[in-house]
Amino acid sequence: MNLSNEEKVGMFATMLRIRKFEEKLEELVLTGNISGFVHLYIGEEAVATGVCSALKISDYITSTHRGHGHLIAKGGKTDLMMAELFAKKTGYCKGKGGSMHIADLELGILGANGIVGAGPPIAVGAGLASKYKGNDNVSVSFFGDGASNQGTVHEALNLASIWKLPVIFVIENNCFAEFTHQADHQCCRLVSERAEGYRIPSVVVDGNDVLAVYEATQEAVKSAREGKGPTMIECNTYRIKGHYVGDPETYRSEEERASWQSADKDPILRFEKRLLDEDIADQNTLDSIRQEIQDEIEKAVEYAKESPAPDISELMKDVYA
Ligand SMILES: Cc1ncc(C[n+]2csc(CCOP(=O)(O)OP(=O)(O)O)c2C)c(N)n1
Numbered sequence: 001m002n003l004s005n006e007e008k009v010g011m012f013a014t015m016l017r018i019r020k021f022e023e024k025l026e027e028l029v030l031t032g033n034i035s036g037f038v039h040l041y042i043g044e045e046a047v048a049t050g051v052c053s054a055l056k057i058s059d060y061i062t063s064t065h066r067g068h069g070h071l072i073a074k075g076g077k078t079d080l081m082m083a084e085l086f087a088k089k090t091g092y093c094k095g096k097g098g099s100m101h102i103a104d105l106e107l108g109i110l111g112a113n114g115i116v117g118a119g120p121p122i123a124v125g126a127g128l129a130s131k132y133k134g135n136d137n138v139s140v141s142f143f144g145d146g147a148s149n150q151g152t153v154h155e156a157l158n159l160a161s162i163w164k165l166p167v168i169f170v171i172e173n174n175c176f177a178e179f180t181h182q183a184d185h186q187c188c189r190l191v192s193e194r195a196e197g198y199r200i201p202s203v204v205v206d207g208n209d210v211l212a213v214y215e216a217t218q219e220a221v222k223s224a225r226e227g228k229g230p231t232m233i234e235c236n237t238y239r240i241k242g243h244y245v246g247d248p249e250t251y252r253s254e255e256e257r258a259s260w261q262s263a264d265k266d267p268i269l270r271f272e273k274r275l276l277d278e279d280i281a282d283q284n285t286l287d288s289i290r291q292e293i294q295d296e297i298e299k300a301v302e303y304a305k306e307s308p309a310p311d312i313s314e315l316m317k318d319v320y321a
Pocket residue numbers: 065066114115116117143144145146147148172174176177178239243
């Protein structure tokens with residue numbers, strides 16, 4: 001692996017930034033400061049971080065309804081995201097998009113998306129554009145086990161394969177689609193078994209191991225940039241929080257959830273231990289990163305709270321392109 005110690009510590013910081021952003025967000029929703037549906041990514045941080053650490057700024061990603069982690073890992077600004085969640089004028093979509101529509105084209109973020117299974121065709125379109133223009137950008141589409149049952153995903157897989165497009169399909173197998181366990185909503189055990197039907201090479205990784213995700217992505221990116229076409233990466237992970245903030249979670253046991261928060265499973269605790277054990281960083285350094293990120297998130301909330309709401313005269317502006 002070609003990562004420096006500094007880059008590994010940077011990956012730790014990114015996972016922590018996602019976690020702290022979302023912990024604060026959960027609090028803001030539960031206290032009535034933010035309204036609307038919010039889907040948290042807590043527990044899955046190693047997937048977005050490992051993948052995006054292997055990408056360039058000009059590479060594209062498509063996200064999902066559970067998108068904050070993808071956006072932060074690709075470089076999205078926490079203050080602009082928070083302002084968007086508060087429906088403020090200074091937010092990424094001028095306060096009119098909310099959690100599930102945040103995009104930043106300058107960072108290659110083609111958007112979060114409330115339509116399950118809508119990201120893969122967009123990534124395929126971006127992949128086709130890169131191939132047509134002759135640049136070496138790759139497109140990554142993050143999607144869940146549930147989304148993998150959608151027809152749109154199968155059409156996207158077929159086209160990416162037949163046209164050998166530079167697309168990487170990243171499955172976040174977090175064990176659930178809404179309130180249904182993976183074993184109860186699809187006939188395959190691994191989502192990636194489906195890649196074979198489209199002659200797309202696939203790999204299954206521990207999605208809570210950020211370096212394993214990074215390594216698999218690096219291989220897939222290399223192959224895509226060399227014109228060898230798409231790869232599917234299935235990341236096995238677990239959604240620690242409910243499907244949305246407020247989910248009564250009657251479909252799983254407290255013991256099951258707690259087991260994924262243990263020091264040997266939680267992606268951040270695991271990586272922190274590894275950084276310390278391998279002398280990549282000391283506890284003081286990691287603690288000060290934790291404090292810096294906490295401060296950054298507090299500032300993002302202040303920025304959002306102090307920002308103005310969009311003017312009523314702008315109601316119909318920027319909502320259709
Ligand atoms: C086309 C469409 N169908 C149904 C829904 C309702 N819905 C929202 S999230 C979700 C489950 C998605 O599961 P998965 O793809 O595994 O992602 P996860 O929520 O586990 O991250 C469903 C069915 C939707 N938003 N869009």
